[in-house]
Amino acid sequence: MAIIKTENLTYVYGEGTPFRKVAVDSVNLEIEEGEFVGVIGHTGSGKSTLIQHLNGLLKPTDGKVFIDGEQLWEDKKRLRDIRFKVGLVFQYPEYQLFEETVYKDIAFGPKNMGLSEDEIDRRIRETARMVGIREELFDKSPFELSGGQKRRVAIAGVMAMEPKVLILDEPASGLDPKGRDKILGQIREYHKEKKNTVLLVSHSMEDVAKHAGRILVMNKSKLYMYDTPVNVFAKADELSNMGLSVPQITRVFKRLSAMGVNVGEEVYTVYFAKDLTMKLLSNK
Amino acid sequence: MLKDITIGQFFPGNSVVHRLDSRVKIIITIAFIVMLFLPNSFYGLGIGMVFVLGAFLLSRIPFKMMLKSLKPLIPILLFTGILNLFFISTGDVLFEWKLIKITTGGATTAAFMIIRIIGLIIGSSLLTYTTSPIALTDAIERLLSPLKKIKLPVHELAMMMTIALRFIPTLIEETDKIMSAQKARGADLETGSLIQRAKALVPILIPLFVSSFRRAEDLALAMECRCYHGGEGRTRLKQLKTAPRDYIALFVTAGFIALTVLADKML
Numbered sequence: 134m135a136i137i138k139t140e141n142l143t144y145v146y147g148e149g150t151p152f153r154k155v156a157v158d159s160v161n162l163e164i165e166e167g168e169f170v171g172v173i174g175h176t177g178s179g180k181s182t183l184i185q186h187l188n189g190l191l192k193p194t195d196g197k198v199f200i201d202g203e204q205l206w207e208d209k210k211r212l213r214d215i216r217f218k219v220g221l222v223f224q225y226p227e228y229q230l231f232e233e234t235v236y237k238d239i240a241f242g243p244k245n246m247g248l249s250e251d252e253i254d255r256r257i258r259e260t261a262r263m264v265g266i267r268e269e270l271f272d273k274s275p276f277e278l279s280g281g282q283k284r285r286v287a288i289a290g291v292m293a294m295e296p297k298v299l300i301l302d303e304p305a306s307g308l309d310p311k312g313r314d315k316i317l318g319q320i321r322e323y324h325k326e327k328k329n330t331v332l333l334v335s336h337s338m339e340d341v342a343k344h345a346g347r348i349l350v351m352n353k354s355k356l357y358m359y360d361t362p363v364n365v366f367a368k369a370d371e372l373s374n375m376g377l378s379v380p381q382i383t384r385v386f387k388r389l390s391a392m393g394v395n396v397g398e399e400v401y402t403v404y405f406a407k408d409l410t411m412k413l414l415s416n417k
Numbered sequence: 418m419l420k421d422i423t424i425g426q427f428f429p430g431n432s433v434v435h436r437l438d439s440r441v442k443i444i445i446t447i448a449f450i451v452m453l454f455l456p457n458s459f460y461g462l463g464i465g466m467v468f469v470l471g472a473f474l475l476s477r478i479p480f481k482m483m484l485k486s487l488k489p490l491i492p493i494l495l496f497t498g499i500l501n502l503f504f505i506s507t508g509d510v511l512f513e514w515k516l517i518k519i520t521t522g523g524a525t526t527a528a529f530m531i532i533r534i535i536g537l538i539i540g541s542s543l544l545t546y547t548t549s550p551i552a553l554t555d556a557i558e559r560l561l562s563p564l565k566k567i568k569l570p571v572h573e574l575a576m577m578m579t580i581a582l583r584f585i586p587t588l589i590e591e592t593d594k595i596m597s598a599q600k601a602r603g604a605d606l607e608t609g610s611l612i613q614r615a616k617a618l619v620p621i622l623i624p625l626f627v628s629s630f631r632r633a634e635d636l637a638l639a640m641e642c643r644c645y646h647g648g649e650g651r652t653r654l655k656q657l658k659t660a661p662r663d664y665i666a667l668f669v670t671a672g673f674i675a676l677t678v679l680a681d682k683m684l
Contacts, residue, residue: 149481150428151428151429185597188601190597190600213603213605216600216601216602216603217603220601221601222601223594223597223598223601226598228594228595228598228624228627228628229598229599229602229620229624230624231619231620231623241602241603241604242602242603245602245603246603291602294602294603
């Protein structure tokens with residue numbers, strides 16, 4: 134059974150005012166448990182609105198959302214439990230930090246779940262390790278940390294709820310390349326270790342190609358594609374028409390194969406490209 | 418919940434009311450308030466209401482918006498009405514039961530006050546619906562400029578107002594975002610006792626304050642980078658200009674005030 138399922142999901146902003154806008158337009162979607170999904174789309178394509186429906190922060194104007202087989206909004210009292218099941222990390226999550234210490238801030242979510250002290254402590258230590266926050270930092274104020282550290286504390290705050298689905302909205306935006314790789318790498322480690330479903334919203338095709346097992350493309354409020362990276366990047370022309378690009382390395386290899394070099398068309402990460410090139414070279 | 422806040426909400430349009438000079442609109446609004454407080458009879462008040470409803474029709478703002486601006490003030494309206502109804506005891510007695518006594522005097526005053534407040538709300542929300550915040554503060558600056566002579570920092574006041582108005586939607590959006598983020602972490606804002614609910618606001622207020630200070634600092638820096646140094650010698654992109662329609666509007670308003678006074682005296 135699909136862990137996330139939407140039926141005809143539609144959301145309209147500002148109904149009845151001159152600012153009316155359809156943000157999500159009849160989206161039908163099924164995401165299987167354990168999947169690592171990259172969500173891409175242009176600014177304003179509706180991806181952020183879509184993900185806010187998956188934990189019941191927004192109520193669909195029309196259509197249904199099912200999480201783990203349970204329909205959202207059928208019983209409003211269940212929403213809070215759904216939110217523990219579907220952890221959502223917003224863009225710039227460091228702006229939500231508020232507690233006196235890092236430890237307490239990570240504990241906020243688990244505490245709201247009503248877990249025991251021991252369990253909370255275990256989860257804090259585990260998630261802090263996963264996102265690379267050293268235990269010496271636990272007693273510091275979150276406002277004293279560096280930008281990248283704040284971001285990782287905020288992500289740990291959601292991970293510590295151990296949600297079945299973890300959704301991250303541009304977790305790497307505004308970070309330097311090193312911080313970027315570090316955070317994305319840690320998210321992938323988390324996925325490997327926990328075998329949970331992860332949705333990663335990103336602008337960067339490179340990031341998505343590197344980590345995701347499936348890619349969901351949003352365009353003009355509609356679900357354009359939900360497929361494997363190979364199949365998505367095969368439609369390079371269509372993607373560039375909607376202002377998205379395929380990874381640079383894919384473009385290089387497409388051009389090579391157009392020139393008659395037998396490299397196939399399924400190259401979308403640099404590592405894969407390296408291995409492929411080495412193989413081709415050693416065959417000669 | 419936050420979407421219902423209508424303070425300073427501008428409803429773009431191209432009606433006559435929208436196109437009036439913003440200074441003239443402020444003057445007319447003040448004149449209209451005078452119009453509401455001058456009369457002592459329902460006739461005079463009626464003329465004032467005809468004036469504001471006419472202006473509302475001319476502005477082509479949906480009727481729904483008017484109701485929306487009235488909605489949050491319903492408790493105040495009820496409160497005023499009930500107080501006046503029960504505590505004024507002049508005129509004939511209409512109804513009496515133990516300590517409660519309703520008189521004709523009380524009933525008319527209650528109705529009078531309610532109509533007056535409704536008129537006030539419609540009039541002032543019409544001003545903010547049809548005038549962009551920038552035009553509004555510009556007009557206030559110009560109207561208050563004579564006070565510069567007595568060393569009142571008019572430009573600074575207007576600038577502060579502009580900034581405050583400009584940041585209302587931003588802060589609402591920010592609050593919404595922080596609320597969503599904390600809700601996603603299981604914060605419970607809707608249930609519990611009063612104290613529990615007040616405590617539940619901490620995770621929202623602290624990030625909000627932190628980001629407001631950050632924003633203020635960024636804005637100050639950005640203004641300095643663009644060489645902002647107060648109002649001295651500052652020119653405007655959009656100059657306020659009066660057109661014939663502004664004089665007509667002022668004339669009509671004056672006419673209505675005269676009518677109100679006359680109706681009050683004659684009838």
